[in-house]
Amino acid sequence: MMKTPFVTKAQIEEIVKTYPTPFHIYDEKGIRENARKLKQAFAWNKGYKEYFAVKATPNPTILKILKEEGCGTDCSSYTELLMSEKMGITGSDIMFSSNDTPAEEFVLAKKLGANINLDDYTHVQFLKDTCGVPETVFCRYNPGGTFSISTTIMDNPGDAKYGMTKEQLFKAYTELRDAGAKKFGLHSFLASNTVTNDYYPTLAKILFEVAVELKEKTGIKLSYINLSGGVGIPYTPDKEGNDILKIGEGVHKVFDEVLVPAGLGDISLFTELGRFMLAPYGHLVTKAIHEKHIYKEYIGVDACAVNLMRPAMYGAYHHITVLGKENAPCDHTYDVTGSLCENNDKFAIDRKLPKIDMGDYLVIHDTGAHGFAMGYNYNGKLKSAELLLCEDGSIKQIRRAETPEDYFATLDGFWDVEV
Template identity: 30%
Template sequence: VYDRASIQTAARDLLNLKNVGRILYAVKANDNVDLLRTLAAEDIGFECVSPGEVEWLEKAIPDLDLGRLLFTPNFAPRQEYEWGLDKGLQVTLDNLYPLQAWPEVFKGQDLFIRLDPGQGRGHHEHVKTAGVHSKFGVPLFEIDELIRLIDAAGANVIGIHAHSGSGVQDPDSWRAVAAILTEAAQRFPNVKTIDLGGGLGIPEKPGDKDFDLAELDQALSEIRDAFPHYELWLEPGRYLVARSGVLLTRVTQVKGKGDMRYIGVGAGMNALIRPALYGAYHEIVNLSKSGEPATDTVTVVGPICETGDRLGSDRLLPSSEENDVILIANTGAYGFVMSSNYNRRAVTTEIVI
């Protein structure tokens, strides 16, 4: 279940950043048509990683301005880059290989280049998207070769891009990345845009603080003051939509096993894979026992035949029973969009209110 108003609020908060010229929504976070239309109506642009995402957007928003879209495939076949350029999309390269193997594809083209700032950030190793152990981006030590290949291909770099990871709570991280990118951008005389990526963290647990957007804006003001000729972009995904969504499911069974107590629910890792994939924390509430004391330490599991099918471990919940309604929070991002029919289980239903 998604709350449209919370998405609108998050979008407007980001659009109020004085030192950011454009906000792009990472479509991979949630491609629900109603949510995409809501974001477009708020003047949010889009970042897509595949032709399928672009085509899905075009169907959802027939009057979509493709100039508000950034196309950022990685390790994609030659045909995807040709497709994007033929369509007039702003295309990002994050590897030397396309320039080495297919230089003719990029002749005369304006490109964004994704650089690897050297250090990944985030709440789990699988969401850190910088450093030599991450597949993304051209490392800084390859910039000389990148420039040679760009010149040989007859291409033109107009934007520098990076994304260090997800769930980052320190606003100063973006200032640090911006400092690296603006220094690198000076090697490319036609660069107009510095895209700092996404990854803005959200409160995950009770008591967590909101991400400090004012502090982020202040940090980026230093970069804008030093480099006023560059426009700064952000491309958040979770920040815009995660808090808008909750997963509702029912208790199917309860089980005691030694000193362990399990609560089984109808939705498992087929509906929400983030806990299994990233070790992600999602707050879990028994709505049917709202107001009752949380006395039981339980592990909440789904119906999938995998030991990793755990939605939450060692959680304090009221005594729960079959058919109780369970709410799992912050599932508006990387929830339904990553769901599957594994074990031939039905996917969940999406509702926007």
């Protein structure tokens, strides 16, 4: 099974004349088409909105594209709030979902008019003391235990640091109402990167039932329910991806079964997708620069875990295409490695690939989310450029590569030291 890159060898050979490898490149056409399909899936819900998870791909150009497609932003930090503001995304177009939140972040979120999503019951008083309670406020729910679909356990909310118990949740809403809040939202995130059309409908049923119970016990009617993220992508080529239209239909069915009869049919639904929105529409492009023949066969590339941390961090699979050899037999077994002084700096282990020659360009797939964003500077390595393959086929640099001057910029007086 194969994945097809959205760039060709000829395109990359032209691009590297201006922008040397490694770099991340994003597909504008794919991003826009996917955003429109998501919007179509939830068009039945009058107030539906997608809040793109900025942490997945924190690039202003990406935010601008998604803004044009009707998306807001899901921010989790001060700098993400600033980036949203700079791109003209403010007010209720921002969802501020944070945890262990510093006071200044709540202050900025309130100043921007963002939807503030409280992670813990104690944050109610913290918010009061910090900047006051806004008219619209969200609370995050953690049902505890394990979360499963059929017999497959997807995640373990009971071990997660996020959200409130139901008892705390109801208490928080009551206190927020007493403090002047007028509109309320409910948020929850129970599983990461699910590849099943059942996740959102299952989560929705849990949250919808909480909404009904909240109304019955406190008289508080929710205005919004945020299904958060968790809808993922198939990283391996043998898996079938999610069908967002079927997912939307599944949520619609539960909405009609649970909320409508309870008089809550006017609740607006929100999502906070990152991986689903961007991952398949980003590639890390790197060049084979070394080969090593010892106890195993190694191919060394000019990218490393600094450019894509997921394989090193938790053994994540990312498909690899050797450009120009898409139809060649995968009759060689390689570890594809970067140059960090860590043995886990491997993009692939025992991977069947075509014969790789020095100078070949490799496309590492599905890096459009949690790729560049998780970069760091270990070993003094520098972050790569980010490029956009525009809809008209042109290439635009949307973030330049770091330089040594960037790396040393926070060291006061570094360049003034005499040796």
